[in-house]
Each structure stands twice: as structure tokens, then as C-alpha cells.
Amino acid sequence: MAGVCTVPLPSQDPTPETDERVRSVDRRRKLGRFGEQLAAAHLERLGYTILARNVRTRHGEIDLIGHGQHAVVVVEVKTRCVRSRTTRIRAEQEPLQWLHPRQRARLRRLAVAWLAQTSGERPSGACIRFDAIGVLVDPGGRLLRLDHVEGAW
Secondary structure, eight states, X not given: OTTOOOOOOTTSXXXXXXXXXXXXXXXXXXXXXXXXXXHHHHXXXXXXXXXXXXEEETTEEEEEEEEETTEEEEEEEEEEEOOOSSSSOOGGGOGGGGOOHHHHHHHXXXXXXXXXXXXXXXXXXXXXXXXXXXXXXXXXXXXXEEEEETTOO
């Protein structure tokens, strides 16, 4: 498969199992980044300004941070690839169902850390909102559906 990293992780033997894990992680990251690009384009079409992407803090990573409609918006993006040729999407393929309470609490901690780091560098808003965007694509990268839940938690 073109573009897939097959180099073993540091300090690991190049075994077939390791090689497959690296390919799997690379595919997931690539799919996640693609979903984040689609989500950012969606937010921009709605009039939001994207302030930051893939913000790293000591607690983890925030997918997108935007500003618009008098709010600073912290966005979690979940992307799934539907490999089935059927037009019906099964419940376990729904990306937003994978947002668990633990992830929501983590995102709040991430937002607090980001706000503390960027106090003078960011636009102000009347509120801070947490949104969730679920992206479904087919294996060819075609967008099947994008669900945006404002104020998801």
C-alpha cells in the first residue's frame, strides 16, 4: 500500500506483528487527520476561524480549536471509515458513539491547560463550548456524512 510506513518502531524487532501494528497506527492517524481536515473545512464554511489544530498539552491532544459565534470552540473529531458497500450504517460504525465520559473529562482538562498556556494570545469569547464532529468516509476517501453537535457536553 503506497504511503504506509513500514519502518519498525524504535527498540523493536522488525517482526511481521510489529510491521502490521505500525501500518495500522499509520492508517488510523492518516484517517484521523483526514477527518480533522474535513471538520475544519466544515467549521470554516460556518464562519469559524480555526485557531489551532492538534494542540498538544501534557494531558493529551485537542483536535481543533475554533472561534466564532462569540465563542471559543474546543472540538473533538471522530472519524470512521465505512468499508461496507451497503448504504445503511450500523450502530457500531457511528463515530460519535465512541465519545465516552472519560474522554469528555479529558477534553475539559485539555481545554483548561490550553487556556492557561494561551491567555494573552487568543481571541475572547462569551463562552467556551465543547463540540463533537463525527465524520464517515468510504475507503476511497469520499465523505459520506458529517455530524456536528454543538455543545456536545
